[in-house]
Amino acid sequence: MTRLSQFLARNWAVLLLLALWQGWVSLADLNSIVLPAPWPVLRDVLSHPALYLANAAQTLATATAGVAIGLGFGALVAVAAWASRLLAGMLTPLGLIFSSVPVVALIPILARLLGYDISTVVAIVAVSAFFPTFVFVGAGLKDLPRGADDLFSVLGASRAARLRHLVLPAAVPNLMIALRITVPEGVLAAILAEFLMGRSGLGFMFREAASRFAMERALGTSLVVTVAAVLCFSLAHRAERVIRTRWS
Amino acid sequence: MTPRARLHRYGPPLLGIFLFCLAWQLIGTYRLAGLTWPPLTAVLAYLADPAHHQLLGRAARTTFAAVTLGYLTGTGIGLALALLTRLFRPARAGIDRLVALVHATPAIALAPVFMILMSRETIPVAISALAVTYLIYVAATSGLEATKAAHADLFRTLGARPLTAFWRLELPSALPALASGLKLAVPVSFMGAIVGEWFGASRGLGLLMISAMQNFQIPLLWAAVLLTTLTSLILYGLLGLFEAAVHRRFR
Numbered sequence: 001m002t003r004l005s006q007f008l009a010r011n012w013a014v015l016l017l018l019a020l021w022q023g024w025v026s027l028a029d030l031n032s033i034v035l036p037a038p039w040p041v042l043r044d045v046l047s048h049p050a051l052y053l054a055n056a057a058q059t060l061a062t063a064t065a066g067v068a069i070g071l072g073f074g075a076l077v078a079v080a081a082w083a084s085r086l087l088a089g090m091l092t093p094l095g096l097i098f099s100s101v102p103v104v105a106l107i108p109i110l111a112r113l114l115g116y117d118i119s120t121v122v123a124i125v126a127v128s129a130f131f132p133t134f135v136f137v138g139a140g141l142k143d144l145p146r147g148a149d150d151l152f153s154v155l156g157a158s159r160a161a162r163l164r165h166l167v168l169p170a171a172v173p174n175l176m177i178a179l180r181i182t183v184p185e186g187v188l189a190a191i192l193a194e195f196l197m198g199r200s201g202l203g204f205m206f207r208e209a210a211s212r213f214a215m216e217r218a219l220g221t222s223l224v225v226t227v228a229a230v231l232c233f234s235l236a237h238r239a240e241r242v243i244r245t246r247w248s
Numbered sequence: 249m250t251p252r253a254r255l256h257r258y259g260p261p262l263l264g265i266f267l268f269c270l271a272w273q274l275i276g277t278y279r280l281a282g283l284t285w286p287p288l289t290a291v292l293a294y295l296a297d298p299a300h301h302q303l304l305g306r307a308a309r310t311t312f313a314a315v316t317l318g319y320l321t322g323t324g325i326g327l328a329l330a331l332l333t334r335l336f337r338p339a340r341a342g343i344d345r346l347v348a349l350v351h352a353t354p355a356i357a358l359a360p361v362f363m364i365l366m367s368r369e370t371i372p373v374a375i376s377a378l379a380v381t382y383l384i385y386v387a388a389t390s391g392l393e394a395t396k397a398a399h400a401d402l403f404r405t406l407g408a409r410p411l412t413a414f415w416r417l418e419l420p421s422a423l424p425a426l427a428s429g430l431k432l433a434v435p436v437s438f439m440g441a442i443v444g445e446w447f448g449a450s451r452g453l454g455l456l457m458i459s460a461m462q463n464f465q466i467p468l469l470w471a472a473v474l475l476t477t478l479t480s481l482i483l484y485g486l487l488g489l490f491e492a493a494v495h496r497r498f499r
Contacts, residue, residue, distance in 0.1 A: 105477055109470065188356070229357075
C-alpha cells in the first residue's frame with residue numbers, strides 16, 4: 001500500500017498526462033492519422049522490436065562516440081590550458097562563449113562543412129560536448145584542494161608529477177559533471193543531426209514516419225527516444241554520484 | 249587597477265578572440281576548409297549589405313518574436329509551477345518527475361504532438377517555452393529552498409505571518425538562483441525556437457539556415473548563424489550583468 005502511494009506521489013503528473021491523452025482521443029473520436037491513443041503506439045513499438053532496437057542502437061552508438069570524443073578533447077585542452085597561463089587566458093573566454101551559444105545553430109554549418117555523413121553526426125555531438133567539458137574541467141583544475149598545491153611545491157615535485165598526482169585526479173569529478181550535462185545534449189544533437197541529414201537512426205526514422213503521416217510510428221519513435229534519453233540521463237547521473245563519493 | 253594588471257586580466261581574452269577571428273579569416277581566404285567556409289569579412293559584408301536586409305530582417309523578426317514569447321511564457325509557467333509546489337508541497341514529487349521527464353525528452357520527440365496540437369507557426373514558441381520552463385522551475389524551486397534556517401527561525405519567533413515571511417524572506421533569498429536561471433535560459437530559448445522552426449515553419453532564421461544549407465548559399469548560411477548566435481550572446485551577457493547585480497544585492 002505504501003509502495004503504491006509512494007509511486008502515485010511521484011508519478012501522478014505523468015499518469016495524469018497519459019489519462020488526458022487517452023481521454024482526449026476517445027472523447028474527440030480522433031482518427032489515428034491525427035492522433036493515435038497511447039496503447040496503439042506502444043503496440044507498434046512492441047510488435048517491431050528489431051526495427052526500433054536497430055535504430056536506437058545506431059543513435060546511441062553515434063551519441064556515445066561523439067560524447068566520448070568531445071569529453072576527451074575537452075579534458076585534453078583543459079589540461080593544456082592548465083600548463084600555460086596565457087593559453088588558459090586565451091581559451092577560457094572562447095570556451096565560455098561557445099558553451100553559451102545555442103549549439104543547434106551550428107549543426108547546419110557543420111553539416112555543410114563535413115558533408116552529409118554519419119561521421120558528421122558524430123562530429124556534431126562531439127562539438128556540443130567539447131565546450132562544456134572544457135569549461136567545467138578547466139574550472140576544476142583551477143579549484144585544486146587547498147594546501148595540496150603547496151605540499152607538492154614544498155616537496156619539490158616536478159611539473160609532470162604534479163600533473164599526474166594532483167591535477168588529473170582533481171579533474172575527474174568535474175569531468176563527471178561535464179558528462180552529466182553533455183549526455184542529454186549529445187543525444188539531442190545526434191537525433192537532430194539524423195533528422196536533418198541522416199539516412200538511419202531514430203531521428204531519421206522519425207522524419208520518415210512523420211512525412212508519410214504514420215503517426216503511430218512517429219510517436220513510437222518519440223517514446224523510444226524518450227526512454228533512451230532518460231536512461232542515458234540517469235546512467236550519467238549515477239556515474240557522477242558514484243565517482244563523487246569514491247573520489248573525495 | 250594598474251595598467252599592468254589590466255593588461256594581465258584583459259590581454260589574453262582579447263588576444264584569444266582576435267586569434268579566433270584571424271583563424272576564421274585565414275581559413276576562409278585560403279580555402280583551407282573547402283568552399284563552404286567563407287572568410288569572416290565575407291560574412292560580415294553579407295550582413296552589412298542592404299540588399300539582404302529585407303530577407304534577414306524578416307526572418308530575424310519572426311525568430312526573435314518566437315524567442316521572446318517562448319522565453320516569457322516559459323518563465324511564467326516555470327514560476328507558476330514553482331509557486332504551486334511551494335504552496336502545496338505534496339505536489340512537489342509528482343511535478344518534479346513530470347518536469348524532469350519532459351526535459352529529458354528531446355524536443356524532436358515532442359514535435360508530432362505539437363504538430364497535432366497547434367499551428368506550425370506556434371511550434372517554435374512552444375518548444376522554446378518548454379525548454380525555458382524546466383530551467384526556471386529548477387532555479388526557482390532551488391532558490392526558494394535557499395532560505396537560511398536561522399532567518400526562517402527568526403521570522404517564526406517574531407510571529408511573522410506566512411505571507412510576510414514569503415515576501416520578505418523567501419522571495420529575496422530565491423532571487424540569486426532565479427537570476428542565474430534567467431541568464432541560462434537565453435541560449436535555451438533560442439535553441440528551442442530554431443529547432444521548432446525545423447518542423448515546417450514558413451519563415452525564421454532557423455528555416456533560413458536549413459534552406460541555405462540545402463541550396464549551398466554559403467554566405468547566407470553563415471550570416472544567419474552568426475546573427476542568431478551573436479544576438480543570443482549579447483542577451484546572455486546583459487542578463488549576466490543583471491545576475492551579478494542581483495548576487496551583490498541579495499547574497
